[in-house]
Amino acid sequence: MRRSIVILFLFVQAFAFAQTKQMSLEDAVYGRYTYLYPESMTGLQWMDDEHFSFVEDKSIVAESAKTGEKDTVVSLDELNEIAGTKFKSIPSYSWLCETDLLLSSANKYWVVDIDQKHVEFQIELPNGAENANFSEEARFVAFTQKDDLYVAFADGTTKQITNDGGNGIVNGQTVHRNEFGISGGIFNSPEGNFVAFYRKDESMVKDYPLVDFMAREAEYTPVKYPMAGMESHHVTLGVYNIETGKTTFLKTGEPLDHFLTNVAWSPDEKTIYMAELNREQNHMQLNCYDVTTGDKVKTLFEETSDSYVEPLYPIQFSKVNPNEFYYLSRRDGWFHVYKYNTDGELVQKITKGEWEVTKMLGFDANEKSLFIEATIDDPLQNNIYKVDVKSGKTVRLSLETGVHGGTLSPDATYLLDSWSAKEVAGKVDLISANGKDKRTIFESGDPIKDYQLGENRLVSLKTKDGKYDLHGRFILPVDFDPAKKYPVVVYVYGGPHSQLVTKGWHNQARWWQYYMASQGYIAFTLDNRGTSNRGRAFETAIHRNLGILATEDQMQGVEYLLSLPYVDANRIGVHGWSYGGFMTLNLKLKHPEIFKVAVAGGPVVDWSMYEIMYGERYMDMPQENPEGYKKSDMTNYVENLEGKLMLIHGVQDETVVMQHSMKFLRECVKQNKQVDFFAYPVHPHNVRGKDRVHLMEKVSQYFFENL
Structure with a gap:
């Protein structure tokens, strides 16, 4: 009895000591993103309909969503042997199919057949290459070097797409200072027959004087910085034909200082859809262009506002009906999902209500169910929902209070739900699309559990x-x-x-x-x-x-x-x-x-x-x-x-x-x-x-x- 009391006393003392650790400034600032950052599942992604993979113990591990059984797909040592490299850790990877693994590291790309244990092809980019965009279908990587655009192929050849870069001309990079949801300037077509790219002419924008004071003599390092009310850069969209080597620019017309955003290819690669916004940002047109001629085919619909219109998401084509697409818009005051046909006719407003759809995760095979992230229950939360496309009825799949982010399996049977809550540093749940089953596959420890924190x-x-x-x-x-x-x-x-x-x-x-x-x-x-x-x-x-x-x-x-x-x-x-x-x-x-x-x-x-x-x-x-x-x-x-x-x-x-x-x-x-x-x-x-x-x-x- 006395021994038990002593053990209990020591436990209480240890707990009290742990809770009195004070957070230093270095903990708060540097530690927040390093040693006090929650653990997570590295490389977590779907491998096929049933299996997802992640990095564990210097290996890529596959786990069955149905049974929970784990199997090592490939170890770091095996990868190094197959690819002839010296990776110190598993590099960035993604699955192209059940057996083909895309690896990328330091401007090099490998496609590895895991079953046969050999490299199918590899592409190495030159020093200084940036903004790389890989095309699985055509086995190439489009990239920029300085202000020009290039394509490197699996056979070791490289083609230069543009040669006018410099002196205010920038090709293949983000434009409009990354506003309007823009995160890149290269858009490979679905089958890899074309590369669309932004061309920005900012020669008319005044050089803004930045100075590098660390040089022996301070050096002038100007940047282009168009200020409100002044002259803006001009952007066009070029389309490069891989087979012919010809580039066609879409005839987006005047005024030249309008904004070209949310670029999307049609599934048949014949047309490009793009949201075009006037300089005033209160009038948006969704326009369709012919890839071969550059001509504008039609304006599908327009959105106007007394304040501003801010298109953030490209259209997503239906995989069931190629003549229909889905669009995430705030046209009724809240971000919701709309279905249109390619004539610009509204087929259906799928979601509705005074809440925001924050992300479209995907559909089931027949597109009868849509999976989204949204704020339906609480604007302080982000949850995963299943939406019946016909009725609009929603079912919440992530049940715990918190901020959730989902990844849908290819056949829409399961979701990986990565989330956190006030007292949950990080957790990953596997949930079934019907909402009936859930199991936790990962839970992070609390890296600040030993600190004494204010309420x-x-x-x-x-x-x-x-x-x-x-x-x-x-x-x-x-x-x-x-x-x-x-x-x-x-x-x-x-x-x-x-x-x-x-x-x-x-x-x-x-x-x-x-x-x-x-x-x-x-x-x-x-x-x-x-x-x-x-x-x-x-x-x-x-x-x-x-x-x-x-x-x-x-x-x-x-x-x-x-x-x-x-x-x-x-x-x-x-x-x-x-x-x-x-x-x-x-x-x-x-x-x-x-x-x-x-x-x-x-x-x-x-x-x-x-x-x-x-x-x-x-x-x-x-x-x-x-x-x-x-x-x-x-x-x-x-x-x-x-x-x-x-x-x-x-x-x-x-x-x-x-x-x-x-x-x-x-x-x-x-x-x-x-x-x-x-x-x-x-x-x-x-x-x-x-x-x-x-x-x-x-x-x-x-x-x-x-x-």
């Missing part, structure tokens, strides 16, 4: 007009005592395409916020109007007036904080980066009576100095919206500056150029307002790597010393 709570508030819910998260200090008063640091972003508060792991908190809580601060974050997954009206409420309603919403969060008896109303600070830096300045300068200390990183100060694609979408052109630009120009509020403010900026920032901070600092000098400033040489918009620890120490120390 993490979610809070729901209302906008000032009572129209919308606002979701926030706050973290209480370690060893919280409700009888004491605590300072608060508000972390803010607040811009479009963002959501900082979810029901994912730790409610998506940053470890830096836990670090500040360990130092005796309350850490608070709120998603204001303009952020994601809340519908078009919630997002576009900020149009032409950035910072106005968002600041009002953030102040609703502050009002809530001030209602708490343990909040020190005289010690509230705010920090944010990029759009969050802009919001930090809004809060600090418009409410100096509330915010004692602020740190604005990479802040947008004047939207007329931001780039066209993003800036004009949300603000229109400066000449069209002078009052909106005036109200959102932070230099117009410098006279309100009180307390402590620090600006931080990366010297090589190509996203929010240094000019923003310089303009703000100049105005502070003119008005005799004291402000602190720190620059990070060699860093672009974000300070990464070990230097980020230096950055966050700078930010943290500023609050420690002044708040």
Whole structure:
């Protein structure tokens, strides 16, 4: 009995000791993405209808979805022997069929027959090759070198597709600064007979002066940066015929500064479909072009808006009926799935309701059931649903609260559900498409279980007009005592395409916020109007007036904080980066009576100095919206500056150029307002790597010393 008591005592002591470990700044910043990052299943993907594969113990392992039986497909040593390489770990891979494995590493590609244990073919790209796009069907890799486009074939030959790159001409790369869902500039056709590619002419865009100060003599390293209201680049889409070597450009016409987005091939490779958006971004046409002639065949449909239209997803052709396709659009105010025919006629609206479809995962064989990720039950969650195409009835397949992401098996019988929740660091479940069966195939340990963390709570508030819910998260200090008063640091972003508060792991908190809580601060974050997954009206409420309603919403969060008896109303600070830096300045300068200390990183100060694609979408052109630009120009509020403010900026920032901070600092000098400033040489918009620890120490120390 006594021995049992001693063991229990030792266990309790060990548990208590484990829970008193404090998070260091290095833990919070560097560890967040390394040793304190949850384990995951590397290389997880479907191998065939029944089996999925993943990397385990330096091998690719296959597991049966039906039985759970595992089998080693190929070991690292075997791969090295087959491919004649010296991989130190399993490289990036994907299955082309049940037996053919595509490997890629350091500009080399191998297709390996796993059954026969031999390399079917390999392709090696030259040094400097970028933007590689592999075509399984035609056994080639399209890639760019500098500003030209090439194709490397399995027989060892390489063809140059373009030869006009340079001097403002860029081929085969992303355009429109990666807006509109664009993530690449090369589009191989389904059967590999053609390569479509973007050609960008930015010769008319003024060179923006960046300087490399690390050279023996500082060097001028200009970039093309089209600012709101100024001249924009011109983009066309070329189509290269692999057999004939001929390139045809689609006749997309004028004005030349419109936007070409969401490129999609027809299954028969005869036509290309593309969303075309005017410079004003309020009128979109889905157009079809003939690949051989480049002529426009038809406009299938159009979308217009009083604010903006933002096409993000290419159409997806039906595999049952090649004359029909599916389109994910926000035309009714929420992202939903529509079925059209190739005459542009609406066949069916498949999903509907005041919630967002966040991803289409695929269909069953007859396309009677659609699998999606969506926010049906909660905008703070992402769940997997099965939709009956005919009736629109939905069934939730991921049952646990959290943020889920699914991968559908080729025959749509199973899904791999990778998810996290507040107290679930990472988990992968295998679920059946009928919703009847589920088993866990992987669960990550909690890498911060030994740390003493402040309590993490979610809070729901209302906008000032009572129209919308606002979701926030706050973290209480370690060893919280409700009888004491605590300072608060508000972390803010607040811009479009963002959501900082979810029901994912730790409610998506940053470890830096836990670090500040360990130092005796309350850490608070709120998603204001303009952020994601809340519908078009919630997002576009900020149009032409950035910072106005968002600041009002953030102040609703502050009002809530001030209602708490343990909040020190005289010690509230705010920090944010990029759009969050802009919001930090809004809060600090418009409410100096509330915010004692602020740190604005990479802040947008004047939207007329931001780039066209993003800036004009949300603000229109400066000449069209002078009052909106005036109200959102932070230099117009410098006279309100009180307390402590620090600006931080990366010297090589190509996203929010240094000019923003310089303009703000100049105005502070003119008005005799004291402000602190720190620059990070060699860093672009974000300070990464070990230097980020230096950055966050700078930010943290500023609050420690002044708040």
